[in-house]
Amino acid sequence: MTLPVSACQRPGGVRWWGRGLRRAALLWCVGGLLTLAGAQNVGQFGGGGVPAGPPQRSVTEWLARLQQASRVPSYVGTFVVSSASGALSSSRIWHVCEGDVQLERVDTLTGTPRSTVRRNDTVMTFLPDARVVTLDQRQQGAVFPNLLSPAAGQPVADFYDVRELGRGRVAGCDADIVQLLPRDAWRFGYRIWSENRTGLVLKTQTLDAQGRVLEQAAFSELQLDAPVQAEQLRQMMASTQGYRLVQAEQARTTPQAEGWQLSAVVPGFEARNCYRRPLSGTASLVQCIFSDGLATVSLFMQPLEAAQHPREGAASMGATQALTRRVADRSGHWWITAVGEVPSATLQAFVQGLARIP
Numbered sequence: 001m002t003l004p005v006s007a008c009q010r011p012g013g014v015r016w017w018g019r020g021l022r023r024a025a026l027l028w029c030v031g032g033l034l035t036l037a038g039a040q041n042v043g044q045f046g047g048g049g050v051p052a053g054p055p056q057r058s059v060t061e062w063l064a065r066l067q068q069a070s071r072v073p074s075y076v077g078t079f080v081v082s083s084a085s086g087a088l089s090s091s092r093i094w095h096v097c098e099g100d101v102q103l104e105r106v107d108t109l110t111g112t113p114r115s116t117v118r119r120n121d122t123v124m125t126f127l128p129d130a131r132v133v134t135l136d137q138r139q140q141g142a143v144f145p146n147l148l149s150p151a152a153g154q155p156v157a158d159f160y161d162v163r164e165l166g167r168g169r170v171a172g173c174d175a176d177i178v179q180l181l182p183r184d185a186w187r188f189g190y191r192i193w194s195e196n197r198t199g200l201v202l203k204t205q206t207l208d209a210q211g212r213v214l215e216q217a218a219f220s221e222l223q224l225d226a227p228v229q230a231e232q233l234r235q236m237m238a239s240t241q242g243y244r245l246v247q248a249e250q251a252r253t254t255p256q257a258e259g260w261q262l263s264a265v266v267p268g269f270e271a272r273n274c275y276r277r278p279l280s281g282t283a284s285l286v287q288c289i290f291s292d293g294l295a296t297v298s299l300f301m302q303p304l305e306a307a308q309h310p311r312e313g314a315a316s317m318g319a320t321q322a323l324t325r326r327v328a329d330r331s332g333h334w335w336i337t338a339v340g341e342v343p344s345a346t347l348q349a350f351v352q353g354l355a356r357i358p
Helices: 019-029 059-068 230-238 344-353
Strands: 074-083 088-098 101-108 115-119 122-127 132-137 160-170 173-182 189-195 201-207 213-224 244-247 260-262 270-278 284-291 296-303 313-317 320-329 332-340 354-356
Touching: 059 160, 059 173, 059 189, 088 230, 101 230, 115 230, 160 189, 173 201, 296 344, 313 344, 320 344, 320 354, 332 344, 344 354
Parallel strands: 132 244
Antiparallel strands: 074 088, 074 213, 088 101, 101 115, 115 122, 122 132, 160 173, 173 189, 189 201, 201 213, 260 354, 270 284, 284 296, 296 332, 313 320, 320 332
16 A cells, blocks of 8 residues: 555654564574574665755764654554565554653564564563463664664764665655665665655665675555554553463673673674573573664573584574574583674674683
8 A cells, every 4th residue: 555645744763673583583593492581676776766965964963863763653554574585574563652652562464473562661472372471671772773872882983884875765655765884894784765854764675795685674554643542552561361471581691790701892883781581490591782783783692401412503584694603611511692683704703702701
């Protein structure tokens, strides 16, 4: 369905739905050991683009515009994620913002039925087939762009250049097209369609070093300023009768506190969060999250049981890469998994730099 242009003249933003599903699928592909709680290249202008007039915004100005548009009064839309390998997933999204409170519902339209409802950082995921609902907190890195503060380290603009490509249309909305070009080989590039009045991200493409599209995410249809009822979303979060409630257990920690050290961090990537989650028995899974403000890398560390014989290796799904290896020291054997929307060499640098503290 194509919307009239007048329907696309309200502020808004979009999260990269599907990122969590792709990462979960990859974790199973590379060994299935982690127990966690919880496109086509369309040419230089992305299809139908026309040159944009001056003035051009800087990288910082573009990213600030995209991030400021992440608060939407309300919208309803269908969001589709596709990869060059042919994988395709889609979701139906309802979003409403009341003051400082954001409420969202996301229903998967492909794969296992799943409904996720979010109130700010509190996330509930309903799995109707299993009659289970999980309660968790949204992690940093879930919103694009997830800009690093100046105090955290070097700004994003030190690692990306910007090129304005022109204008196009997505889901009936007029959009400015901008490309973020990495200055080194440690990260991918991005092509972004941003609603030209508000900055709302309508479509993104993740690009490799040759400019090929690894993955694309876009609204196939979108209604901004839609009549979304916040009270209905609140009631859904409270309606858990007939479901078994599973609350994700996690505790903030640091790599050093868990017996790990990272000898060197890839340039531009800063440590954001580190969590410990219980596994079976007394074992725990540690997840450490790093970001350059656009791309995110997660390192997972867990003990390897004597009966387990996993294989080291790599896997990819669209822009998301995964790498696994075994580590042994006097305290035992460990299974390391790195997952991120970055080149495989970036994951290798993270994994090779990770070691047990003597």
